[in-house]
Amino acid sequence: xxxxxxxxxxxxxxxxxxxxxxxxxxxxxxxxxxxxxxxxxxxxxxxxxxxxxxxxxxxxxxxxxxxxxxxxxxxxxxxxxxxxxxxxxxxxxxxxxxxxxxxxxxxxxxxxxxxxxxxxxxxxxxxxxxxxxxxxxxxxxxxxxxxxxxxxxxxxxxxxxxxxxxxxxxxxxxxxxxxxxxxxxxxxxxxxxxxxxxxxxxxxxxxxxxxxxxxxxxxxxxxxxxxxxxxxxxxxxxxxxxxxxxxxxxxxxxxxxxxxxxxxxxxxxxxxxxxxxxxxxxxxxxxxxxxxxxxxxxxxxxxxxxxxxxxxx
Amino acid sequence: xxxxxxxxxxxxxxxxxxxxxxxxxxxxxxxxxxxxxxxxxxxxxxxxxxxxxxxxxxxxxxxxxxxxxxxxxxxxxxxxxxxxxxxxxxxxxxxxxxxxxxxxxxxxxxxxxxxxxxxxxxxxxxxxxxxxxxxxxxxxxxxxxxxxxxxxxxxxxxxxxxxxxxxxxxxxxxxxxxxxxxxxxxxxxxxxxxxxxxxxxxxxxxxxxxxxxxxxxxxxxxxxxxxxxxxxxxxxxxxxxxxxxxxxxxxxxxxxxxxxxxxxxxxxxxxxxxxxxxxxxxxxxxxxxxxxxxxxxxxxxxxxxxxxxxxxxxxxxxxxxxxxxxxxxxxxxxxxxxxxxxxxxxxxxxxxxxxxxxxxxxxxxxxxxxxxxxxxxxxxxxxxxxxxxxxxxxxxxxxxxxxxxxxxxxxxxxxxxxxxxxxxxxxxxxxxxxxxxxxxxxxxxxxxxxxxxxxxxxxxxxxxxxxxxxxxxxxxxxxxxxxxxxxxxxxxxxxxxxxxx
Numbered sequence: 172x173x174x175x176x177x178x179x180x181x182x183x184x185x186x187x188x189x190x191x192x193x194x195x196x197x198x199x200x201x202x203x204x205x206x207x208x209x210x211x212x213x214x215x216x217x218x219x220x221x222x223x224x225x226x227x228x229x230x231x232x233x234x235x236x237x238x239x240x241x242x243x244x245x246x247x248x249x250x251x252x253x254x255x256x257x258x259x260x261x262x263x264x265x266x267x268x269x270x271x272x273x274x275x276x277x278x279x280x281x282x283x284x285x286x287x288x289x290x291x292x293x294x295x296x297x298x299x300x301x302x303x304x305x306x307x308x309x310x311x312x313x314x315x316x317x318x319x320x321x322x323x324x325x326x327x328x329x330x331x332x333x334x335x336x337x338x339x340x341x342x343x344x345x346x347x348x349x350x351x352x353x354x355x356x357x358x359x360x361x362x363x364x365x366x367x368x369x370x371x372x373x374x375x376x377x378x379x380x381x382x383x384x385x386x387x388x389x390x391x392x393x394x395x396x397x398x399x400x401x402x403x404x405x406x407x408x409x410x411x412x413x414x415x416x417x418x419x420x421x422x423x424x425x426x427x428x429x430x431x432x433x434x435x436x437x438x439x440x441x442x443x444x445x446x447x448x449x450x451x452x453x454x455x456x457x458x459x460x461x462x463x464x465x466x467x468x469x470x471x472x473x474x475x476x477x478x479x480x481x482x483x484x
Numbered sequence: 485x486x487x488x489x490x491x492x493x494x495x496x497x498x499x500x501x502x503x504x505x506x507x508x509x510x511x512x513x514x515x516x517x518x519x520x521x522x523x524x525x526x527x528x529x530x531x532x533x534x535x536x537x538x539x540x541x542x543x544x545x546x547x548x549x550x551x552x553x554x555x556x557x558x559x560x561x562x563x564x565x566x567x568x569x570x571x572x573x574x575x576x577x578x579x580x581x582x583x584x585x586x587x588x589x590x591x592x593x594x595x596x597x598x599x600x601x602x603x604x605x606x607x608x609x610x611x612x613x614x615x616x617x618x619x620x621x622x623x624x625x626x627x628x629x630x631x632x633x634x635x636x637x638x639x640x641x642x643x644x645x646x647x648x649x650x651x652x653x654x655x656x657x658x659x660x661x662x663x664x665x666x667x668x669x670x671x672x673x674x675x676x677x678x679x680x681x682x683x684x685x686x687x688x689x690x691x692x693x694x695x696x697x698x699x700x701x702x703x704x705x706x707x708x709x710x711x712x713x714x715x716x717x718x719x720x721x722x723x724x725x726x727x728x729x730x731x732x733x734x735x736x737x738x739x740x741x742x743x744x745x746x747x748x749x750x751x752x753x754x755x756x757x758x759x760x761x762x763x764x765x766x767x768x769x770x771x772x773x774x775x776x777x778x779x780x781x782x783x784x785x786x787x788x789x790x791x792x793x794x795x796x797x798x799x800x801x802x803x804x805x806x807x808x809x810x811x812x813x814x815x816x817x818x819x820x821x822x823x824x825x826x827x828x829x830x831x832x833x834x835x836x837x838x839x840x841x842x843x844x845x846x847x848x849x850x851x852x853x854x855x856x857x858x859x860x861x862x863x864x865x866x867x868x869x870x871x872x873x874x875x876x877x878x879x880x881x882x883x884x885x886x887x888x889x890x891x892x893x894x895x896x897x898x899x900x901x902x903x904x905x906x907x908x909x910x911x912x913x914x915x916x917x918x919x920x921x922x923x924x925x926x927x928x929x930x931x932x933x934x935x936x937x938x939x940x941x942x943x944x945x946x947x948x949x950x951x952x953x954x955x956x957x958x959x960x961x962x963x964x965x966x967x968x969x970x971x972x973x974x975x976x977x978x979x980x981x982x983x984x985x
Contacts, residue, residue, distance in 0.1 A: 370816025
C-alpha cells in the first residue's frame, strides 16, 4: 500500500486510534451511555459542519456560518411567541437567503468566497445585535416546549437530536451521491472548467451550494437556541473553526471535489474526541482554540492537493 | 562551446527526448524546427534549466554542468526570451529588466533608481530601443516588449563571465513583417555578444536567419542542415518523416457531405480583437477545418459557436436560430459538443470516473426529478467503452488516470452519446501517440458519416488537409482563402502556408 492509496482512510484510522487512546486513559469514555451523550451533545456542530461540507466540496468556504447561526438564535427567540413552530421556517429561509447572497456575490461579482462569506457574516452579526438589542434574550419556556420540545426528547434511549442529525446526514448524503445536483457539485469541485465546457450552469450550482451551507447553519442555530432556551448574538461563537476543522480532518480538502458528508461525520467525531480528551487530560479551556488552530493548519497542510494550487495567497 | 550529448527526457507515457545531440558555437545562430509535439519545447526547457535531463550530459566549454533551475542556467550565460512574454506589465521597464537582480542598485537598503535607470538605458541601447526606462511596461507595443525581454536577457553579459546563449522561442509569431526584419538584423548584430537558438514554426524565417538548422521529429534530431544546403521542401519532409499516407488520415473513408442544409451559419461575424467578417456554412457530414497560425482567430471561432464568445457584429445561426443568450449551456442544449485542446482541464473532469464524465453534459437524460439513474449511466459507459475500445479497467476508473487517447475517447463519447451533431474539435490529437491519433481520425469519419458537422482546428497542416472537406485559411483574424478538399484533390501544404503567413 502506498501512502497515496491509504490517504482516504486516514480519517477513519485517526478516529479509531483516538478513541482507543482516550479509552485507555479513561475506560469510562468507552461506555455506550457516555458516547451517546457525547455525540448528542455535538449535533449542532455536526449540522454546521455538514453545511460547511457543501461550500468546501466545490472548492469554496463559508465563513459566515457561525454568524448566521447567531442571527438565527436571536430570530428564533424573538419571533417564537408570534409564529410558534413556524419560526423554524423563517430561520431556515433566512439562512438560505444569506447563503444564496454569498453565492451570488462570489459567482456574479467575482468576490472570492472567503471574503464574500466573511462580509455576509458580519452583516448577519449586525442583524443579530440589532434585533437582540445587544442583550441575551431568553425564550418563553412554555412556547418553547409547545413548539420544539420534540427536538430534545428521548425515545428508547435514543436522543432525538441524534435522529435529527441522522436524517439530515442521510438527506445530505443522498443529495451528494444520488442527484444531478450532487454530481454537478463534484464536477465543479474537481474540474470547474470542464464542467463549464460540458454546459453545466456552474454559477447556479455554486449559489445553491452556499445557500445549502447557510440553511444548515440556520438549522444548527435553531437547535442551539432551543437547547439553551435563548438567543444572543454571541451564542454560537467558537463553532466556526470547529466546523472547518471537522470538514478538513474528515478528508474533504480545501481544493474540493473529494470527500463529502460521510467524511464530515468522521471529522466531527474526531473533533469531539479531541475535545473530550482535552477535558480528561485537564487541558485548560483557554487552550482549546489554540489546539484546534494548530490541528487546522496541520490538516490543511496534509490534505491539500498541491497540483491544483499553483499559487497560494 | 555549449553542447548536449545524448540527452534523454521521459515523462509518464511519453519519451520526449531521445538521445539528442546538440551543439552551438560562439556567435552562431542555430535554428530549431519541428512539428507540435516533436520535442522542441522540451529541448529548450532542458537547455535553460527548467527541466533536468534523465540521461546524457550538458557541457559548456567542455565542463559538465547540471542546472537545477533557470536561475542557475542564467548564471552560466543561458537566457530565454519567452514566447508568452514574461514581463510583468504593471512594473516599469527597468524594474522588469533587472527583476530579481536589484541588489546591485541597493544603497543603504533602498534602490537607487537613477543608477538603475542608467543601467537600463545601457541595456536598451543594445537592442536599439529608445524609450524611457521608467515607463510602465503595459504602455509598450508588443514588438517593443519583445525587445525589452531581449534586453533583459542581455544583462547577463555584464553579470557573468563567459559566453551567452540566448533562446528565442517563436519570437516572430506576433510581429509585423517590418518588425521581423528589424529583429533579424538586430540578432545578426548581436552575434558579436551572444549565440542564439531560434525556434519557430516559420521555416522560411528559420532558413533566413540561421547558420545551422536542427530538425526534430518525435523527440529525435532527425537532421542537421547548414544554411547553404537547406531547402524548405527537404526540411518539411524530414519534419513529417514520411510522405503523408492517404490511409493515415482515412481519406478513403471521406464521403461527400450534404450541402442542402446548414447546421451552423456564420454571416459576416466579427469578435472584436479576435477576428473580423467571417462567413461560412457548416453542413451535415462536413469536416470544416480552420487553418492559421496561433492567434489567427481559429480558436475564437470555435468558442463563438460554443457560446463562450459573443459576436460583436454579424449573425451566428446554430441549428436554425441564433442564441438568445450565448452560453456554453445554450450551445450544449442545441447539440453542440466541444472537444477542447486542454483535455485534462476542460475536456474531462480529473477526479470523476468514466460514467460520471460521459453523462456530465446530459445528466437530465439519466435522471428523473433530479435523481440519477446510475445503473443506466454505467450501461451507457460500458456500451461506449466497447464501441470505441476505450482502455479502462472498469467504469469506476478515474478519468484522470487514463491515457491521453482514452481520455479523448471519453470526451468524444460524452458528446456523441448525447446526440450532439455539431462537434468542435480543438487540437483533438495533441499529445497523442500515433495509434491514438488514428483512432481519433476513425471517429471523425464515423461522426461525419452519421451526419454530424465537424469544425476542426488541427494539430498539424497535414492533419487539416487529410481530414477536411473544406479548409478556411485565416490570418490575423481575416479570411484569406477557401479550399475544397475532396479525396484525391487536396490542396498541398504550400498552398496553405502561402496564405497563412
